[in-house]
Amino acid sequence: MSVSKGAVLCDGSWNLRIYVTDLQVEKTLRVKGDSHIGGVMLNLVEDLEFAMDWSDHALWWPERNNWLTRTRSTLDQYGVQADAFLHFTPMHKTLRVQLPDLRFLDCRVDFSMKTFNAVIQLCKELGIRHPEELSFCKPLESAHLKHNYKDTLSNRKNKDANGKIPSDTNTFIHGQSPSGSNGSLDKAISPLMCAPGVSKNPKSPISKPALTPESTWKRNQANANSTFSPNGNVSSISFNDSLNLPLSLSPITPNNKARSNLLRPKSLVERARMNVAWLDSSLSIMEQGVREFDTLRLRFKFFSFYDLNPKVDAVRINQIYEQAKWQLLNDELDCTEEEALMFAALQVQVSLQANLPQPSSVDNNSITNAVDDDIDAALSELQVTLEGSHVNSSNNDITQVPELQDYLRFLKPKRFTLKAYKRYWFTCRDLTLRLYKSREECDSHVTPAHDINLRGCEVTPDVCLTQQKYGIKLEVPMTDGMSDMYIRCDTEDQYAKWMAACRLASKGRSLADSTYDTEVASITAFLQMQHPAPAPAINPQELDIATEDYMPPRFLKKLKGKLVHRILEAHANVKDLTLVEAKMNYIKAWQSLPDFGISLFVVKFNDQKKEDLLGVSYNRLMRMDISSGDHLKTWRYSNMKAWNVNWNAKVMMVQFEEGNIIFECLSADCKVMHEFIGGYIFLSTRSKESNQMLNEEMFHKLTGGWA
Known part of the structure; x- marks a missing residue:
């Protein structure tokens, strides 16, 4: 056994060097391999003879880059030998x-x-x-x-x-x-x-x-x-x-x-x-x-x-x-x-x-009121769920399956061909979108021209208010990847209804879901906030703002000279919001963006030579084109069976019902991606119980990879 100071005695003891960072002194203790970490620290403190609170201190092993925090473990269990040099240092820094x-x-x-x-x-x-x-x-x-x-x-x-x-x-x-x-x-x-x-x-x-x-x-x-x-x-x-x-x-x-x-x-x-x-x-x-x-x-x-x-x-x-x-x-x-x-x-x-007095958001009864509000909201949601959302229904017949119907325009792009939008009679029912050449064909139960299962599809807004363009982009799972399809609505009201239906259907929820009306209202409010008002509510001369603090750089040159006026026109729509309401609306609008909540990683799949992007979201993984960001394939967590990592090769395998995917993460350590997937699955287990305790053990089990 190598010894840095002192000799190994016949009783098996040896010298252990410990540096006390607070005092900047080095001490040598005579220890044995079966000495417990807690006992070593106790002997060290007694040997220091310096009166201070040492309870926040622990042993740190710089060479091994780890803490010796298990006080009942022995030096042998940690692998500490006579050539080790430890630090006795505060844990809180x-x-x-x-x-x-x-x-x-x-x-x-x-x-x-x-x-x-x-x-x-x-x-x-x-x-x-x-x-x-x-x-x-x-x-x-x-x-x-x-x-x-x-x-x-x-x-x-x-x-x-x-x-x-x-x-x-x-x-x-x-x-x-x-x-x-x-x-x-x-x-x-x-x-x-x-x-x-x-x-x-x-x-x-x-x-x-x-x-x-x-x-x-x-x-x-x-x-x-x-x-x-x-x-x-x-x-x-x-x-x-x-x-x-x-x-x-x-x-x-x-x-x-x-x-x-x-x-x-x-x-x-x-x-x-x-x-x-x-x-x-x-x-x-x-x-x-x-x-x-x-x-x-x-x-x-x-x-x-x-x-x-x-x-x-x-x-x-x-x-x-x-x-x-x-x-x-x-x-x-x-x-x-x-x-x-x-x-x-x-x-x-x-x-x-922020410069004005606000209604008090927290008082002595705030938490109690918040719990009461949660109970009321849960009861209301239960009532709506039992009664249904009554889409296209004027009565309370709960046996009637909600259905959405209207004339819309449709486009399915094909390579090397230019095709315009074509008008169809659309119906949406039970997660399925059916397109007929006319309403009469639908009433006659003719086979639809297109039959699209919306479950698992990607739904992206394709909207430009200045051009009165209200589009919906669908990326539908096919056997050979994702197929792009476009729907064009004529009005905002029409767009809000169909966009809400597509979003819910992609998550496996039908028009009977209690959140349908809320989703429609949210989309409508999001569009309304984007409409410029006839005139600003504030004189542009009275408000001195640095536009670079309010707009992304790519819009600064394009709107130069009229940017402040355009911002204040949009501000007229939100001028009556309180501080918290303005922030909440900002957050909700942020969450409505197509790419919100997608964490990207550069990966290489085992069957591909080129690099791809893998997007990790709260409910799915997405294989994406590395240049355009187009979705090539989507896998839902609901269809996931297991995920594993080869830590030596840094290769990850995720098992789904439809097959396994194996890839190598290039832009970060695979532990990061593993933690994102496990973290989102952990978050999905949270319930509405207000007294729910955070299950730290479960988080580490899902994200640590060393269960």
Whole structure:
């Protein structure tokens, strides 16, 4: 056995070197292989003879890049031998966290627990419900969007002295920590303390070398002067007054450094490469190369927002709104000109309302009222479900199957041919769309010209209000892939009804579903907000706005000179909304965009030589063309049987009822994609029980890959 200091005695004991980061001293203890971690720490503290609270400290093994947090485990069980060099260091350290609104907070975060659990603790302090929807990601630079993760990893030459590749964003160290970290010594966690800050180094690298010894106990005393109140108000000794806002409000304009470090992907591939930044939820943030005072971004990772309640979710709604806003302004999501003007108008209304007193959204009875509202909503939904939505029905005959009928235009493009839309009599019933040449043929029960099963199809709006174009694009699953079909409506009312029917049918829900009328109303309201008003409600001269803070860059040149007037015309439609209503409308409109909630990855399927895109959404996987983004194939989670990963080859296999798909992820570690799929399946298990506890064990089982 190799020994760095001292000799191995006949009783089998040996010297273990431990560096105490708080005191910046090194100690040597005589230990045995069957010594327990808890006993080693106890002996170390007694040997230090320094009076302070050591309860938040644990052993960190820099060479192995993992925590020794199982206090009942022995040194032999962890593989610690005489050549090991451990650090005795605080588990809670200062982390600079950037929120979705681009604000920076200096927070005390547990670096030893799994990232998922650290996010839960942080969100609890920030007042953000449903923390399972969020995660940490590392800051990226434009260079990270130029190459795939796999290419960067294979070409990396800067190995450390031991010949090991430094820890990167998504390296899953399964050989050493198959289940991630295991908590924090089962001791009470000291409260997180957050204080606003301005990033000293917003371009912090993706990974850093081993921990630099710091006198953290002195900084802990300084941080004790910063406190965080439950309502989101932050108080500190000194900070920029412009940032002295509750987390339910955000600065209208972020600081220049935060804004300048935002990335604008120029292609679908670059959008996909942005997902390399997500941390592994099953590992601690320290195991992923993050060190004290580093910067991480807290972002909504899973776009499945559960129980968004304005009465108790003021902070959560504001941060979702901010993430949606910057996603649109940075060209991470496409929208039409009319939609961009509508989003800008809602943003103007948010800015105006932020300076005005608002109706109190949270009071002593808010939670009770929210529960009562949920019960009332559930009873109303049950009533509507039992009674049906009565589409095209003037009576309450529950035995009648709802059906939608009308004359619409239809186009099924064919290669190398130009064909115009053709008029058909459409019927929609029981998830099936039938097209007849005339209404009389339908009444005569003639075989339809087209018979389309809408279950599992992709439904995309094809609307341009200025051209009075109300189209619906259908991508229908066929044996050889997805087949494109287009429907053209004549009016907004007609479009809203048929669009709602197609959306529900694609999810396996018929016109009898209780949400049909709500879906129609939502689509109608979305279109109404995009109509320009006859005249602005505000004089353009009275409102000084920087258009680049309200519109995506691609529209700035096109609408130059008249942009403010166009935004204020759209604003007239939303001028009466309160602050929370404007944010909620913004979020709902964002969710209505065709590409909302689709996380992209560059992959290579096992039967293909070229690269493809794989889109991961809350209910399906989509194979997409890497250039155009066209959907080539869709697989629903409802048809999924299992998913597996070969961690050595980094190849993933997903089993569906119709067959298996095998692919290799190129733009990120396959653990990231595995976590997206497992995470969305986990989120789908949430129920409407208000007292439901977050099943952390189930999340790790579905996302960790090491059940």
